Amino acid sequence: MSDLINTYSVPDTRKDWLFMVEIESPAYISVTLIPDKLSADHGSIRDYLKLKIGQSWQTPDDMILTVIEDINNALVPKWLEVIYENDGVTLKVEDRQPGMEDLKLP
Numbered sequence: 001m002s003d004l005i006n007t008y009s010v011p012d013t014r015k016d017w018l019f020m021v022e023i024e025s026p027a028y029i030s031v032t033l034i035p036d037k038l039s040a041d042h043g044s045i046r047d048y049l050k051l052k053i054g055q056s057w058q059t060p061d062d063m064i065l066t067v068i069e070d071i072n073n074a075l076v077p078k079w080l081e082v083i084y085e086n087d088g089v090t091l092k093v094e095d096r097q098p099g100m101e102d103l104k105l106p
Helices: 043-055 062-074
Strands: 006-010 019-023 028-034 038-040 079-086 090-097
Touching: 019 043, 019 079, 028 043, 028 062, 038 043, 043 062, 062 079, 062 090
Parallel strands: none
Antiparallel strands: 006 038, 019 028, 028 079, 079 090
């Protein structure tokens, strides 16, 4: 789990909140999630992504999987999507809790 991601209780758990953060340099990475009981401080998730994208990775896949695991461990979101784009390559990884299989986002 990442100590860099500061969390807080979702203000109203009866609603599905859509949380999005994007970093555009040195590569594009986007995190979109629907929190369950915890959400992330916007600044801390942005700073976490900047740190991760700036580290040396064998493959972008390794970075994306680390990001997904860290966010899942910190927040346990209902649904999570991470998109990475660089040099004409796009990776999109999605994870969801049981019961979210039929999720349709606009």
